[in-house]
Amino acid sequence: MTLTAVAREDPHHLGVLVDVAHEGPAPKRIVTGFGFWIFLLSDIVMFSCFFAAYAVLLGRTAGGPSGAELFNLHSVALETACLLLSSFVCGMASIAADERNHFWFQIAMAVTCVLGLAFLAIEFHEFADLVARGAGPTRSAFLSAFFTLVGCHGLHVSAGILWLLTMMAQVFAKGFRADIERRFLCFALFWHALDIIWVAVFSVVYLIGSAA
């Protein structure tokens, strides 16, 4: 009886694998952060489709302008600076949140917001300029892919800013509660992930695109 009972606990003789201790459900902060990472990965998969579409359609200019004729790398460099700097300041907000410092948290978030808005303004200006020059998204498949990929990133930044303002209001109204801190952790992950995507946009769209 004892023998069979023991055998049943490990019927496949997994031996050493079974010895790994598992302590039970992870704490909420870990679960939330992990789940949000999974979401970010899925978001990156979505972006990778738009990247793939851009790569496929890069040469499909249908007689219209190509990237080399359109892209202004100076304004793109400025955009990049705004976004990367906003990520740095967002990191500062994380430190302020860890320190429970309301004043610096709100300052850092406000600066993050301003830099994000500056990024969006430059991007909007670039888009408006292209449309005015007759190089809107309906001109060619290449431009469709360009506007979709860069615009999708821009939409993410816009959503991030809505989220950012909500976070500021929440912390102002309710303080650094555990659930609000978890939410802020997710926001910070989101904002930094937008940088990662932007680095890819900068390299694939603007650098390779200007060469094409």
Next chain:
Amino acid sequence: MFGKLTWAAIPIDQPIPLVAGAVVLVVILAVIMWVVVKGHLPYLWQEWITSVDHKRIGVMYTLLAMVMLLRGFSDAILMRAQQSVAFQSQGFLPPEHYNQIFSAHGTIMIFFVGMPFVIGLMNLVVPLQLGVRDVAFPTLNSVGFWLTATGALLVNISLVVGEFARTGWLPYPPLSELTYSPGVGVDYYLWSLQISGVGTLVAGINLVTTVLKIRTKGMNYMRMPMFCWTTLASNLLIVAAFPILTATLAMLLLDRYLGFHFFTNEAGGNVMMFMNLIWAWGHPEVYILVLPAFGIFSEVVSTFSGKPLFGYRSMVLATMAICIISFMVWLHHFFTMGAGPTVNAVFGIASMIIAVPTGVKIYNWLFTMFAGRIRFTTPMMWSTGFMVTFAIGGLTGVLLAVPPADFLLHNSLFLVAHFHNVIIGGVLFGAFAGYTYWFPKAFGFRLDERLGMAAFWLWLSGFYLAFVPLYAVGFLGMTRRMQHYDIEVWRPWLMVASIGALLILIAIICQVLQLAVSIRNREALRDTTGDPWDGRSLEWATSSPPPAFNFAFLPDVTGEDAYWAIKRHATLEASEKPRDYQPIEMPRNSPTGFVCAFFATVMGFALIWHIWWMVVAGFIGAFATFVVFAWRDYDEYEIPAEEVARIDRANLAARRELVTAAGGS
């Protein structure tokens, strides 16, 4: 004011959708009336609609799937009827209506029957099997369900307001572009899938996080029940594949709404990019559906053979292998679209390789049954029926994976027979097995066995009668989606197929009756112990139905087949000592999911009909809902220790006899 929406959108000249729509509307109104008059509305609102309990949400997913199965099956009956009369005549369905029916049939069966059925069962069972109290994100879970329901609602609205896509279940451009499909049909398709796709993604993230991060003490990866493994694999696929669908459909939407040129014939658009992207999602999708079914069969076969699952490690390996290889075979869906012999050969071989882990699984189930004391209950019958049927479907699949053979058979009814063979024989039989197997866990009483058996045999024979003839007419050269035909030799085969569809109709009637009869006889079918099948995993260690908190104490797992070990050791005997009950915190119910879905429906409908002010209103509403949700101060409620003690003692008393009887022998 109302965009493209006018009275002309109601198809007054087409009696079939109008009558069908009217019947559905009357049924829905009658149900709502009954609910309101009987005073069930507060109960429904508080206990179901706003529920964030994974068991309730699982039940609602499954219910949605079964209702939509009726809708999808009525489309199937219409198609079979049309093809059996449309020999050298137009039949009773005009082409534009027939095209909508086969498009709606495929869309509904995959997205609103298959998906919610498996997601519902995973939701219901996985936290119980992992020995925990809930999924990782309970409120998000509710949002996911209601967004899926929104998608289903929009598809059904298209029946009476406007039209549905006529493009097939995957809207291939350029046919689906505005030039060739100027109506709202494709827009209904696109927006309902975008919205329900968000719901599916949410469910996927939730279940991946649950399996990876929320397991009870001692529940190592290699101790998880097989169903948890297949849930993990299936949801990893959801997380990796559904964003591709979202992106692809977004590109098509941009083409249609804003004049972009992703897939158009003009201005450099690339149609083949759509084929590649949609099947990069579409092939993993079939494994998203079938992997959970494999998990269900593993549980059922092991329980009813009274043995641990044979080759657990190889089963895990096969599951994860399928998870990865499923991303490497997409091109076999369009061998004939000019990829060239080398590429076709690579993808043909990859497609054959993916049959290997599936074969491993079949052998594992057979060896689990070998020398076991098999009890042929309804779930076990579905499982054995599956093994035979799915093996045949797999073989025809390997045949289609050979590119030269595919050049002859592609787009024929042979293909249609093949994928029905694997989806009905695999996914649907699995869903029915799981439904019968876990029904007592969800509701506390078993389903009637006699009607269950009848339904099984009718489904099985109906399936073979309906689809073996389609293999034959496929060989005879009949292509899919034909509204009428002139070839005489096809006709007898199609008549037989219609008889098969009628048998399936009787089978479905049996299933509806089974549910009704079981509810009426529920006292006789009552499961008092929580373990009606002599199960092996932790969902059977709690009462049926489980309390809101699932387990008064999170079980401590010491080996595989966790509950079997508990029963053998009779460790519950220890519970005769007073247990130290603690209050339990559970997430509070929230209408967030329902309200979000309401605004999503408004937005989706407005987008389809170009009613822009309504889109803005819907968006503001949805955002406001999120802010209100984020603003709440109490997201949990406490179940006091006395209440936990009362529920747990009742459960222990009921099962102590069972447990000691098993352990003492």
